[in-house]
Amino acid sequence: MNCIPIMINGLPGNVARIMATSALRDERFSFVPFSLTGEEITQGEVSVDQTTVTLLKPSEREDKINDILGSYPGFICIDYTHPTAVNDNAKFYVAHKIPFVMGTTGGDRQDLERTVKNGSVPAVIAPNMAKQIVGLQAMLEYGANTFPGLFKGFSLQVTESHQQGKADTSGTAKALVACFNQLGTDFEISNIEKIRDPEIQKENLGVPEEYISGHGWHTYTLKAPDGSALFELKHNINGRQIYVSGTFDAVIFLKSKIDTNDFEQKLFTMIDVLTAGK
Amino acid sequence: MNCIPIMINGLPGNVARIMATSALRDERFSFVPFSLTGEEITQGEVSVDQTTVTLLKPSEREDKINDILGSYPGFICIDYTHPTAVNDNAKFYVAHKIPFVMGTTGGDRQDLERTVKNGSVPAVIAPNMAKQIVGLQAMLEYGANTFPGLFKGFSLQVTESHQQGKADTSGTAKALVACFNQLGTDFEISNIEKIRDPEIQKENLGVPEEYISGHGWHTYTLKAPDGSALFELKHNINGRQIYVSGTFDAVIFLKSKIDTNDFEQKLFTMIDVLTAGK
Known part of the structure; x- marks a missing residue:
């Protein structure tokens, strides 16, 4: 299987860090060294294992995203950001046609669903990735x-x-x-x-x-x-290993939907990921 | 609710005795003081609490059943007999149009199904009544x-x-x-x-x-x-209390099927009893 490029958003947060560490060691993925973060984060980059990841605040990301999309074509976002960022982030992904797996809870969930359904890229959204x-x-x-x-x-x-x-x-x-x-x-x-x-x-x-x-x-x-x-x-x-496995399964599920152009429904849950094994 | 007359077959066996004891104390049922038993059983009757139950061997039951049917119209049989008796008993029930709940395992299960499906009375048959x-x-x-x-x-x-x-x-x-x-x-x-x-x-x-x-x-x-x-x-x-409850639920399920004449399918399982609560 070709490596799937993934960007893990939510660094330097705990869960995002665990996901990033696991992704770097997982041969199924290539790691995009950028991460969406909160406006309040003062540091500009963070180290995960030996990899330096550039943090992008909401005020910076619009300027940078096209370059990143150019350098890492077809990447998928994994979102473990803050509940307050849920809706805004989803709109950003959809505007830039970036498929995403979102494990972050909170926010306006109905608005979230609408955003994905009115967009053109698929997403897996689940409050529990285990x-x-x-x-x-x-x-x-x-x-x-x-x-x-x-x-x-x-x-x-x-x-x-x-x-x-x-x-x-x-x-x-x-x-x-x-x-x-x-x-x-x-x-x-x-x-x-x-x-x-x-x-x-x-x-x-x-x-x-x-x-x-x-x-x-x-x-x-x-x-x-x-x-x-x-x-x-x-x-x-x-620990969090069970969430890592589930999240990565969701990424692979999403990639197969994209590759086969099989995402008329666009919005998927972990139940869809589970039943895909059938 | 009117009492449902039940005959419990398999006395003096252990499980049948537990069922009989519970039935005698359960206001939902009236107790038919006869029980089908095995040919090898030497005693003619057995006491359950203060009630005397007449045991009927295969060689005797054909002569007696019409009298019992006359005295206790509409009774339902509960069968906790011996695995070797399964097929023969089912044929007896169907021949005399006696609806039955059978918790006895063993025997030729396909033959059992055929017997019920070719008959005109409904039955609940389940290897596990819990x-x-x-x-x-x-x-x-x-x-x-x-x-x-x-x-x-x-x-x-x-x-x-x-x-x-x-x-x-x-x-x-x-x-x-x-x-x-x-x-x-x-x-x-x-x-x-x-x-x-x-x-x-x-x-x-x-x-x-x-x-x-x-x-x-x-x-x-x-x-x-x-x-x-x-x-x-x-x-x-x-203990066996969980099997008693499940068996009695099956009797009540069967009675409601009979009362509403809703047994086109005739052969029911515990899954049917469970989903009936829906």
């Missing part, structure tokens, strides 16, 4: 739609452990709780037990030391009222 | 069909603990392994870890003492090759 979790969620949604009330009378218990900095309740946990509700359990989002204490994470859950600062461990437990049945689902993610 | 497990399996089958290869590269570990008397590997575990294989994992049925030692069940797994003689505890663990992701599914069943 494809096994997306697949799991799809299985539960199927169950909830097909067998509503299957777990009627069962009690539900949900715990989710993430790095201390994460203030809000996990979006994945909320989405799965919605499925379990449809499957018949009474459970409020506010009953999700959020674990953010590193000591509890290490001692009680067994999260490895090196992932205390970046992990997502989820447990969903269903119990029959008489205690005669227990169903449990866990998905424990350490 | 509806939450059937639903879970359906969700995984959906995932395996929709997202083949989703867990490619992941390792799988499967353990299943059952009472010491169960010699063969759990059919549910085998069915789920087939799904996980389609989802991309390399795993042989022979790698399923069968736990049959009561000491290990008590000490290591924590199966409660009172369920050592009747339980099914399953754990399926998927691990990413780099250790960065773990997915785990457990279904731990104590």
